[in-house]
Amino acid sequence: MVRIRQRPRVREAHADDIDGVVRLWQSVAGSGGAVYSLAEVIASCREDVAIVAVVGEEVVGAAVGRAAHAQGWLVFFALDDEVDPGVAGELLDALERRMAPLGLGTLSALVSEEGGGASHLEHNGFHEQRHLRYFERRLPVQRRELDLLKEVGGRVLPRDLWNAVAGMRQEKNLLEERLVAPLAQPELAARFGVVAPRAVMLFGPPGTGKTTFARAVASRLDWPFVELFPSRLGDAPGGMASALRTSFEKIGELEHAVVFIDEVEEIASRRGGTPPSPTQGVTNELLKLIAEFRDRPGRLLVCATNFVRALDAAFLRHGRFDYVLPIGLPDAEAREAIWTRYIPTDSLGDLDLPRLVEASEGLTPADIEYAARRASQEALGRAMRDGESAAGLETDDYLSALESTRATVSPEAAAEFSEDIASLARL
Template identity: 55%
Template sequence: MTTWRIRDFHPSDLDGILRLWGAMTSSGIEPVYSLSEVLASCQADYAAVALHGDDVIGAAVARAAHEQGWIVFLATLPEWRSRGIGTALLSALEHRMAPLGLTKLSALMPDTETRVDAFLNRGFKDVKNLRFFERQIPVQRAELGPLAQLGGRVLPRDLWENVAGMRREKQLLERRLVLPLAEAELADEFGVVPPRAVVLFGPPGTGKTTFAKAIASRLEWPFVEVFPSRLAGDSEGLAGALRRTFTEIAELEHAVVFLDEVEEIASHRAGDPPSPMQGVTNELLKIIPAFREQSGRLLVCATNFIRALDSAFLRHGRFDYVVPIGLPDAEARRAMWQRFIPEAVLGNVNVDLLVARTEGFSPADIEFAARSASQRALEKAVYAPIGGASVAADGGASAAADAGEVPAVSDLAGRGPTGTGANGRRGPSTEDYLEAIAETKTTVSEEVAAAFLEDIEQLARV
């Protein structure tokens, strides 16, 4: 006669589940599913418990996904093992899930789990040569609503790798920001306090926004960009809207918060009586210390004009680092050109010459020149005359070109274009790139570049 019985899970059984969990983990078994997942499935999915009197001595928990069921927890107190309780619990679960029409019931067990008889007794097969992979989703379901309300998003994981060149800047940001934030427990062992706020400064077009997004991508944290210009029309005023926005950000578990052109709301305070913008600056100065008290968040402020920022804004205790993001060096420019030049013609383009001709170009300038070269090569391929006369689809001279008319692209699809490489593939040539470079107006003047070097000496903090 058995002294135990099986029934459905009741909310009052939670303490019993915790006792089972503790007994399992104390014996050296590390469950596949977390305790929070097991407890959630107990109340939302399917669970059965084994009782001796009123005491929970065993439990089995499962969930269904499409046509497959998964056992997420199976445990029996050590003193009650080898009595068929596990087999009975699995049978009860399968019976309760039968109306779902499942085609398969599966279980993932840790290597240290020795209680396989319960599964084998219920007809489960021990499938060999399988490996278990898992990935933690960075944004939980409960955060999706607040994140959407803030206009935030989760960026692709490869943004960090796609930042061409800029090795020194990437290495600095990786070590100072990403490492202590991504490995918080390791950082704590070494007494490192993870950064909470950083300023990126440098001339326009040097990639400050790109780096902010890449940091969020590298951490796999949601990226939330705050636009002061959009908040200015709020009924609470800009200061009130900023305060409310950062209160909403506090609902997220993790976030990289980006404030671009921060000098617009944190410029030098002056004047009597105080201007409305001074009130905004004061509010921001109050927000930052409160923001810093919350773990799992990073504030990234970017500015083209760091000298315009209020002195109190950059004070120690508000920002951990003040990082210069400058013009790309030769190595970085080479990486950018190799990224933008089509692979089919890369071997035929003099990249060394392009690197030399674009000294003083920002990443945005190089990208613009590359896109312009591709566009002009496309136009040459389609519209440029061959042998002194434009060619129609049938190979004859086009009277339309002589009349100043532009032929339809469909009429020229079969042409052999100029700009065809030695391998027969179409694409821009070195000459196309050089022409585009010559016509590109650089974003950063010599005066701005010289001022940036002075700013590094006086204000950078890395």
């Protein structure tokens, strides 16, 4: 191998050396050897410690370090192939001398199995710790986006919301296949010719969990969740249409986002009539915004409505919403999970849970929660009256509470929902 005849000079990095470090990182990344991202390496060059080997003004080697508490980390190390391997020791020694005053106990390095560099480390006093494993999680919101996310009322949701939606397997499978998989695994989706969705409409009777599913999708994708409230937009200076556009423009600056609009019929009702509907201008604006929203990757608009029939026909056309998905009443598995969530653990083993599941058919999650809390409240009152002789919670307590619970979804509404599935759903 032909080596560079002039021996490189080792010194601290200057601002003008960044381009050379980037070139080295790209060379290492091309062979699968980069552990830290380019952004992290550049940040450490500017803010932490960076040593370079140069021939003239050309950067032919670099060692970049970062201190965290008493631990030092080798963020990046690379050397051109033509450079004498002995320069590696000079780079690492210079980095160690520069970082020593920081009070570090150890200097550690993470090396990709695919990349090189391990031999240089072994020859310069680094010892491989075979019992260690490296884990990494990319944060869903970067620092520069935090203020913007707060401004639009968004937040990062807990990562377990998807698993917390028990039962409802048909709905979850549908959302997983249609929404989550194409967005989370775009390369796999492209292999099968699947285009990632940009917008989806969820419809169903009140209280069936449309908001819960929207939040669960955001949690599953690990994307920020931004909910827009039509009622609040209406109070903004300049009117609802202007507030809606401003909100979408700000959201457009985020790298990823699930945008949720509940009760979208408030701003997307049927147009027409004399005089025109007061919300007609807002509906027109929202239709334009959806078209623009669809041009940006890394975003998903989820709208929800209890009255899908009331929506303007233009909303449900192909090209605006990729899917129009029904969200119905909880199935038996979901009802069992809801009961389990609200029944005290000490009482759960003494109850006839299958009987409660059967008796609560046709109820929404909120209905079941109300019945469970009512039964607990009645049992507490009984204990206060009867003292130690009071019986604990029994199945009859819950059955009695169910008799006093009015179903949110009437049989007529359930029948209309079935008709809407047949005529409007797009799966």
